Amino acid sequence: MGRVSTSHQPLRGVPAPADSGAWVLQPPRMGRWALDVAFVWKAVLTLGLVLLYYCFSIGITFYNKWLTKSFHFPLFMTMLHLAVIFLFSALSRALVQCSSHRARVVLSWADYLRRVAPTALATALDVGLSNWSFLYVTVSLYTMTKSSAVLFILIFSLIFKLEELRAALVLVVLLIAGGLFMFTYKSTQFNMEGFALVLGASFIGGIRWTLTQMLLQKAELGLQNPIDTMFHLQPLMFLGLFPLFAIFEGLHLSTSEKIFRFQDTGLLLRVLGSLFLGGILAFGLGFSEFLLVSRTSSLTLSIAGIFKEVCTLLLAAHLLGDQISLLNWLGFALCLSGISLHVALKALHSRGDGGPKALKGLGSSPDLELLLRSSQREEGDNEEEEYFVAQGQQ
Numbered sequence: 001m002g003r004v005s006t007s008h009q010p011l012r013g014v015p016a017p018a019d020s021g022a023w024v025l026q027p028p029r030m031g032r033w034a035l036d037v038a039f040v041w042k043a044v045l046t047l048g049l050v051l052l053y054y055c056f057s058i059g060i061t062f063y064n065k066w067l068t069k070s071f072h073f074p075l076f077m078t079m080l081h082l083a084v085i086f087l088f089s090a091l092s093r094a095l096v097q098c099s100s101h102r103a104r105v106v107l108s109w110a111d112y113l114r115r116v117a118p119t120a121l122a123t124a125l126d127v128g129l130s131n132w133s134f135l136y137v138t139v140s141l142y143t144m145t146k147s148s149a150v151l152f153i154l155i156f157s158l159i160f161k162l163e164e165l166r167a168a169l170v171l172v173v174l175l176i177a178g179g180l181f182m183f184t185y186k187s188t189q190f191n192m193e194g195f196a197l198v199l200g201a202s203f204i205g206g207i208r209w210t211l212t213q214m215l216l217q218k219a220e221l222g223l224q225n226p227i228d229t230m231f232h233l234q235p236l237m238f239l240g241l242f243p244l245f246a247i248f249e250g251l252h253l254s255t256s257e258k259i260f261r262f263q264d265t266g267l268l269l270r271v272l273g274s275l276f277l278g279g280i281l282a283f284g285l286g287f288s289e290f291l292l293v294s295r296t297s298s299l300t301l302s303i304a305g306i307f308k309e310v311c312t313l314l315l316a317a318h319l320l321g322d323q324i325s326l327l328n329w330l331g332f333a334l335c336l337s338g339i340s341l342h343v344a345l346k347a348l349h350s351r352g353d354g355g356p357k358a359l360k361g362l363g364s365s366p367d368l369e370l371l372l373r374s375s376q377r378e379e380g381d382n383e384e385e386e387y388f389v390a391q392g393q394q
Helices: 032-070 074-100 109-133 139-147 149-159 167-184 192-216 226-254 265-295 298-319 326-352 379-393
Strands: 012-015 023-026
Touching: 032 074, 032 139, 032 265, 032 298, 074 109, 074 226, 074 265, 109 139, 109 192, 109 226, 139 149, 139 167, 139 192, 139 298, 139 326, 149 167, 149 192, 149 326, 167 326, 226 265, 298 326
Parallel strands: none
Antiparallel strands: 012 023
């Protein structure tokens, strides 16, 4: 039989088990240079995805703060953001469905109202109160107070028996609570009304993430894909936030010259364009989180979220002139140490179980809209999500 030529290195023969008396062909080992290239490529890809996540996450925080200085209707702004997110998530679902020729999940009205509505209402209040607080608080106080959402997440996880009470968790709670107290103590730019709004949002955020975890654990609903989750949540979030908008902003907005009683068409288009851009940033935040988790891990997203808080505070002090004392910085460091401990405990717990359990634990950063997703998807869903990720990178 003639010899078949091979490119590069030929296959090498190695002895098979002694009882077989045969030889087994093995492919050539990958060279060290190839391993180095693969490692560098993965590192560059991870860094790029983290930077993309930072751009959207930090960008939307400063953008909303800037917008609320001239547009004093944060609830209306949030509702428009929800409409934009729903539009883009619907388009994303349509693209995936056309490419895979497989129908996306659509919940029945009974499941939609009974199981999705509580999560949607909590999410709407969390986001709405957070944006509302920008009328009163600085970016630094907002960032620090929202970090305390981990505290409420842990508390509600214990109440709903999603977490087991351990001494390490008590330490995490004490570190975060102590850091929050130190950061707000004798703060020169402290506003009680704004602080109450952010703290209320963090409290509701604890309920929100707990309900989200319980929702995504129901595999029969088929909402493990975050795009499907966003698509189903936005309409109920819009309706849940509407009564609050009607009470506190409806009359003022109806008489405002910036929207309904406009006299300058150019001004109206600029306002609507600014609001629409905020919605794009909100969807981009969720999409960048999805890319980061799908290409790396939720642990990478949690760690990136910790450093994002530091970057946000440094930028707030440098760009906006937020006054942060030494005691405030110490409180922030104490809070971050509690969050870091929580992330480390999650990593050790997952490694001890031999791999990550689907939705067993909650993320450590409160603004991670898509962190709570199943890490054990079906193969069919993997193919669709890989296409969606590839589309997002083009």
